[in-house]
Amino acid sequence: MKRRLLSVFLSMCMVLTLLSAAVLAAGDGGAGYTFEVNAPAELTVNQEYTGASVTLKGSDGAESCQAALIKVQITQSPEGSSPRIMATDTQGQAWNLAEVGQWGPPEGFPVAAGYDVTTGLTLTFDKEGEYTAAFQLVDLSNGNAVLAEASCTVNVTAEEPVAKLSSVSVVDGTDGFTPVTVPAVGQKLTANITAIDKDGSTVVIGSYPVNPDASYKWYYEDSPDTVLGTEPVYTVTSDNTGKVLCVDADVSGYAGGPLTWKAEGAVVRLYVITLDANGGTVPSSVLYTDAEGVLDSLPTPTRSGSYDFDGWYTASSGGGRITAPHTFTEDTTLYAHWSYSGGGSGGGGGGNSSSSSYAITVEKATGGAVKVSSTRADKGDTVTITVTSDSGYVLDTLTVTDKNGDKVALTDRNDGTYTFTMPGSKVTVQAAFVKSEAQTTLSFTDVPADAYYYDAVRWAVENGVTTGTSATTFAPDGVCTRAQVVTFLWRANGSPAPTAAVSPFADVSVGSYYYDAVLWAVEQGITSGTSTTAFSPEASCTRAQVATFLWRTESSPAVSGGASFADVADNTYYTNAVIWAANSGVTSGTSATTFSPDAVCTRAQIVTFLYRALA
Structure with a gap:
């Protein structure tokens, strides 16, 4: 060890009962030095106590010694324990006296009458039971003659279980579990507090059921005194854009709080998706994408009368069909498209179809939509088929067959519509769509087309x-x-x-x-x-x-x-x-x-x- 002023003894963190310090003479007593140990009466397992100290004093008549050294020995401890009696030297180096067994430079240090040095100690004990530490001031130049000695007994009890907070996280408040790192405008957020109860079990305190002992404070990082909300749930508003959102969470009766969650980036603006039901109704006409522009789902609108919903499109007539999930790059309005299913074009009588008309059946296809100008038609009528491909898909084949399975001739009008002449029987319209090349080409610059993966x-x-x-x-x-x-x-x-x-x-x-x-x-x-x-x-x-x-x-x-x-x-x-x-x-x-x-x-x-x- 390097030379240091006496920073003697204990660094134990358990219950310590001090026995009276002894004053002994050189050889058989009278050297004039005493130890004084200051430590608490009780400590618990793994409690770190920083208020302990040891003082070495030399009386007015104490004999001078040029090579004194303090010996430290743990004479009693529970089996398998590792007590810590920490002292710090003048170089800032911390030493565990219970391990090194001495305090002071190897060649010793001088003490004399009037010597009075107090050293702070940090005590920690890792097992229940009694610990006894013995301290001796010895003279290295006189065969380790004992100049003073004292001992302390420490009684360590079990650590009192404490309920404590572990972490706070923020998840998407709509689905209740997706982690949020960068919030977006319009996003509903829920703060979840994870805590460890006294029995060691993990509990999550969220928005439901409401915990009356939990408290929350939502705020901007640069304006901590401006409170945005005090509930576990907070919806990001447009004036949050560009600011870093934080929430402090605490629970009464739990140690370790309050805990703080801070977003990894400033609030971003989500794309606004406006839904035009186009004659129908929809539960919510405004939706928001996530921070990456992704909209996970689209609602199904309803319309009174005999109408079938064909899907959401980028234009009120025509346009591209959009299915979820879909990634948007700007605010977008989507329009509902409908097919009338109320019967043919026959005369009065409440819209009943003519007895001479034939049914037109359109089979459902993946990757796009097919609509016909009428669900029934007379022989010789011209029927129009409108084909709309989903985003990322193109039409592969389109066929019309009569009741015998024979193909009916089609005319391509080169504008997404096709026509045929109704035969004297029912017909079936079938379309097949395939993914377009644009859809199957990856946008990743680090995935070359010839890579095995x-x-x-x-x-x-x-x-x-x-x-x-x-x-x-x-x-x-x-x-x-x-x-x-x-x-x-x-x-x-x-x-x-x-x-x-x-x-x-x-x-x-x-x-x-x-x-x-x-x-x-x-x-x-x-x-x-x-x-x-x-x-x-x-x-x-x-x-x-x-x-x-x-x-x-x-x-x-x-x-x-x-x-x-x-x-x-x-x-x-x-x-x-x-x-x-x-x-x-x-x-x-x-x-x-x-x-x-x-x-x-x-x-x-x-x-x-x-x-x-x-x-």
């Missing part, structure tokens, strides 16, 4: 399994976490709702984007977590784990033969999964003889595995 990435994006890390990047070499992989699997299987409502894992919180995915995966036997109480959502996912997840998703099919990879043993948890993946063409390994089971799986590899196994 190109088709897999396109499939994943088109099927809502995952999106890029930005509008123009996918980050194919990025590492995926366990939470992300399970979420990809869940989405690829249609995002089914789990049966259970409570997660068995302490590290999977309500409101996390992967909450339902993890519950579903556990129910399906795809994963059981990294322990009975932990899922480790942020841990990187290895190639072995991904192969196992996929194999279990397919109900763990039986395999034959052994692993063809030298680094896959016959008795690992992933052996059968790797054999299945290789036999099924999901993977061919990292080389002809290696699978690299412990290598971290990249985003490109994961979507490729999913594509080959599930597409």
Whole structure:
């Protein structure tokens, strides 16, 4: 140790009962030095007590000593304990006297009459029971002769359980679970408080049921004194644009508050989607996209009379059909299109169709809409077909067949409409749409068209399994976490709702984007977590784990033969999964003889595995 002024003794954090300090002479007493120890009467397990101190004093008649040293020894402690008696030297270095066993430079330090130095101590004890520390001032130049000594006994009791706040998060208030990092105008937000009760259980305090002991303060980062709201739910208004939103949350009876959530960026303006029902009615005529411009769903309007809803379009007549989810780049008005289904064009009598007219049936198509000028027509009448493709789709084929299955001639008017002459029988109109080239070409600059994972990435994006890390990047070499992989699997299987409502894992919180995915995966036997109480959502996912997840998703099919990879043993948890993946063409390994089971799986590899196994 370096030379330092006496900063002696204890740094214990438990109950300490001081025995009277002893004054001993040199040899058999009379040296004139005393120890005084100041410590509390009681401490609890792992309590850090910073108010302890030890004082070394030399009386007026104390003998001078040029090589004094303080010896510290723990003479009694619970089995397996690690007491801490921390003192800090003049260089700012902290020392645990219970471990080093002495205080002062190895060659000693001078003491004499009138010596009076007090050193602060920090005490911490990690187990229940009694601790006894013995202190001696010895003379190194005189065979370690004892100049003074004292001892302290510490009684440590169990730590009192305390209910405490753990974290505060903000989720989308509409669905109640999607995490929010950058709020947007019009977005409804809910602050969720996570707390640990005295029994160690995790509780989430949100907007329902209302907790009367919880308090909230919504405000701008640059204007903390301007309170925007005091409820758990807050709706972002247009005057929030460009400002960083914060919320302070606290709960009476819980330690650790208040906690603060701060948005990762300034409030953004959502695109406004105005719905024109075009003669019908709709529950809400104004919708907002999310921060990325995505509108997840569109309502179905209603209209009195005999009308069928054909979809939402970008123009009141014609235009492109819009289906959800859809990404918008500007404020947009959508118009409802309708088809009349009330009968043919026959004379009076309340609109009954003529007995000589024939039915026109339009089969439903994916990727677009087909409308006819009438649902019935007489032989020789001209019937007009209007074809509208959904965004990202084009018409592939359009056919009209009579009752015998024979094709009826069509005339293309080159404006999205076609006509035919009604034969003397009923007809069926069939259309097929295909995705346009623009839809199937990825916008990611880091996914070249000749990459082995190109088709897999396109499939994943088109099927809502995952999106890029930005509008123009996918980050194919990025590492995926366990939470992300399970979420990809869940989405690829249609995002089914789990049966259970409570997660068995302490590290999977309500409101996390992967909450339902993890519950579903556990129910399906795809994963059981990294322990009975932990899922480790942020841990990187290895190639072995991904192969196992996929194999279990397919109900763990039986395999034959052994692993063809030298680094896959016959008795690992992933052996059968790797054999299945290789036999099924999901993977061919990292080389002809290696699978690299412990290598971290990249985003490109994961979507490729999913594509080959599930597409």
